[in-house]
Amino acid sequence: MKGHGARPAPPRAVVLDTDGVLIDSAAVHAAAWKTAFDGCLPGWADRAGNGEPFDADADYRRYVDGRSRYEGAAAFLAARGIRLPAGTPDGRPGCDTVRAVAARKEQAFRDALRVRPVTAFRDASRALAALRSLSVPAAAVSASRHARALLASAGTDRLLTTVVDGEDAAGLGLAGKPDPALFLHAAHVLGVRPQDCAVVEDALAGVLAGRRGRFGLVVGVDRTPDRRTTEALREHGAHLVVTDLMECVEAVWGAGP
Incomplete structure (x- = not known):
């Protein structure tokens, strides 16, 4: 035109x-993802490609920024070679399924909003x-x-x-x-x-x-x-x-x- x-x-x-x-x-989201992933990485040590902590700048932008919680969690896990079952939408926060990890992020994000408007x-x-x-x-x-x-x-x-x-x-x-x-x-x-x-x-x-x-x-x-x-x-x-x-x-x- x-x-x-x-x-x-x-x-x-x-x-x-x-x-x-x-x-x-964005910084609040990135910090919440770091809390979610880093809390699970020790338990994934036997199946993770590496145990490096989640980088709230590089990893956030590369894998989770702009994606839904589930898709972001799945992308980061795939990049680390970590295979988890999908889980159920109503699953509790945890480290054993993709949706549980996404729920951990949601919990961390809500907690952060209480102290950082x-x-x-x-x-x-x-x-x-x-x-x-x-x-x-x-x-x-x-x-x-x-x-x-x-x-x-x-x-x-x-x-x-x-x-x-x-x-x-x-x-x-x-x-x-x-x-x-x-x-x-x-x-x-x-x-x-x-x-x-x-x-x-x-x-x-x-x-x-x-x-x-x-x-x-x-x-x-x-x-x-x-x-x-x-x-x-x-x-x-x-x-x-x-x-x-x-x-x-x-x-x-x-x-x-």
Whole structure:
């Protein structure tokens, strides 16, 4: 879709990841995963490829960031060569099944939220307000079932057109990232075609999902102090990598502060 000049018209809508893009919750998720995995690794020593502790930066981004709890647990276990039965959805936290490990993470995450409330990134609120002033509808997407509650507690939900989270994914049978199903559903709810919509993501799996869904623009967000994920985001398909969301809004929609 072209504008009057040589530059393509900006996307008509935007779908944004939640954890690490809109709200400062990625570190809480990463710490909860570390608690879950590291507490089990000694018991898995006889079947683990190595007993190295879970790396809350590298392992988090590579295996669990952007995925559902079950898929994240399964990906890390597979990478370590650890074979566990799937378990049942109502299983208690533990180390003997994939779902039990996922439940350990959920328990650790809930415990962390009691002492560390999640807040919105300052640039996220500014960017969403700017998009609203431009009449660009915005959807938040997350594999987490906590997304709606966390967005509401951070005060970000009022600036969004819709939210698609883990509850929706479970109810509709939507596959998790790097499958684009969550993003495609959000674009459908916003009433736009993927090619007329932007995806904004900090997770490698999310960037890959945006490209697989054939979205018109895929923006990577690198909030690390030394921009250590910029190259990986580009390698996974990001058309543009920014350090904050206002940089994205200014570059894509031409809206300044």
